[in-house]
Amino acid sequence: MTFSVAAATTAAIVPPPIPAPPTRAAETVTGRCAGCSARSKGLCGALTAGDLPDLSTTSRPLDLLSATPVVMEGEEAEAVFTVMSGMLKLYKTLPDGRQQITGFATAGDVIGLAVDSGYAYTAETVTASTVCRMSRTALRRLMERHPAVQGRLLAMTSVELSAAQDQILLLGCKTAVERVSSFLLALSRRSRPLADGTPSVFLPMPKVDIGAYLGLRPETLSRVLRKLEVAGAITRLTNDRIRIEDPAVLEAAA
Template identity: 80%
Template sequence: MTFSVAATAESIAAVPVSIPAPAVVSGSSAATEKGRCAGCSVRSKGLCAALPAEELPELSAASRTINLLSSTPVVLEGAEADSVFTVVSGMLKLYKTLPDGRQQITGFATAGDVIGLAVGEAYAYTAETVTASTVCRAPRSALHRLMERRPAVQARLLAMTSVELSAAQDQILLLGCKTAVERVASFLLALSRRSRPLPDGCPSVFLPMPKVDIGAYLGLRPETLSRVLRKLEDAGAITRLTNDRIRLDDAAALEATATLAA
C-alpha cells in the first residue's frame, strides 16, 4: 500500500491551465537549476525515472524546486490544474473537503510521489505539507511534450497509476473489512517500507502528522488510535521512541495481524 492518491490514465490528456504558485521559503535560482535533475535524490522514484540523461536539461529548465513550510497548500481542490509536483523531501497530506468543512484524508505523499495528476481541468483534492517539504514543480505542458517524444514516460505514468489503483483497493479493504488493530498494523507496515531503517537495521516509521489526521485516514477516532498503539507496544510489536518515531520490533507479528482480514 502506498500513500499517494491514485492517478488515472486520463491524466495524460488533462488540459493545461493555471493556479497560483504556492508560498515558499526559498526557491532555486535559474543558475542553480542547470543540471539539477541529474543529481536529484528521487529521480529513480518519480516520472523522470523514464527519461534518459540527454532529456534531463530540458526538464531542469522547465521545472522548479520549491521549499515549503509546514501547513502550506501545494494544490487546492477545485483549482485549475496546470502543474505536476514530485515530492523531493518531507511529507504531504492529501484530502478532500466535505460540504460541512470536515477533511477526509485520502493519503500521505512522501519522497518520490507525484501529485497533481488531476482528471480534467481541476485538482480533485488538496495537498498540504505536514512538515517542511521540498517539491519539484513542472508545467503539465512540459510533461506532455516529453510524453510525445518519449513513450517510456507515458508507460511510467501508467505503471505508477496501476500501483496507485492497487493501493486504493487496499484502502477500501482496510476501511471496510479490517479491525482497528489490523488497520494500524497495515498502516505502520506500509509506511515502514517507505522509510529508512534505524542504524541497527530495525524498521521504523516517522509519524509527523497529528493523530487526528492518521485517524481520519484509517477511519478511527484519535483515542482509538492511541489505545491500539498502546496495545501493540504492550505486546512487544512496537516501541515509541519519540512522539513522532516508532520502531517496529516485531514486523512479522504486525504482518500476521495486518493480514488477518485479507
C-alpha cells in the first residue's frame, strides 16, 4: 500500500494526546472509533460495529506535525499505528546515511508491523498527520479474539508484498523516465481527477523524497519531469500538483 491524496498543511499539536474521552449513553459503547475516518480500512475494517469497544479501549489517536518520526528502524517494536489522515514516508538507512524510501503511507495504512522485535524501517510524517496507536500486545489480543483481524492482516501484508515486488521491478530494470512515469501513473490511479475531469496527482512530499523512493537524485527527477512536460505528457500546476495531460505517453514510457 502506498500513496494517495491527502490534504492539510495545517499544523497540529503534538505533545500530550488526550486519552479516550469519557463516553456518552447510547453510542458510548462503540466509543471514538465509530466515527473514525479509517474505520472501514486497515485493521479496523475487519471488525463489526459490536467489536468497536475492543478497539476504542486499546487504541489511542495522535496528532502529529510534519517531519515527526513515529517509529525508528531497529527500535523495539512496541506498537503499531494506523494512519487516519496525512502522509508518512517509510525508509531504511544505510550506515553511511544513504536512505531508501520503501513507501508512503496514507489513511488506512498500518505502520510498524514487525517480523522480529525491531521495526524494519523508520516512519516519519511528511505532512501533519493523525495516527492511531495500538500496543503490540493489544493487537495480539485483538487477533486472538477476532480471527478476522488476522485474515485482514494477511491480506494487507500480501498487498504490500506485491507492491514491494513491483518496486523491485522498477528499481532493478527501469530507466529514470520509466520510473517517474510509472510513479505518476500509479498515483493518478488512486487520486481523484480535477473538476474538469483531467487526471492529476498531488505530491505533498518534497522532491528529494520522491527521488529517494524511485532510486533517483532530485536533480534527475527534476530533469525527467521537465522532459515529460516538454513532451506534453504533464503540466506542473503548482510545486505539489501535476496534471496528467496524456496518460498514453506515460503508459508508453512506463
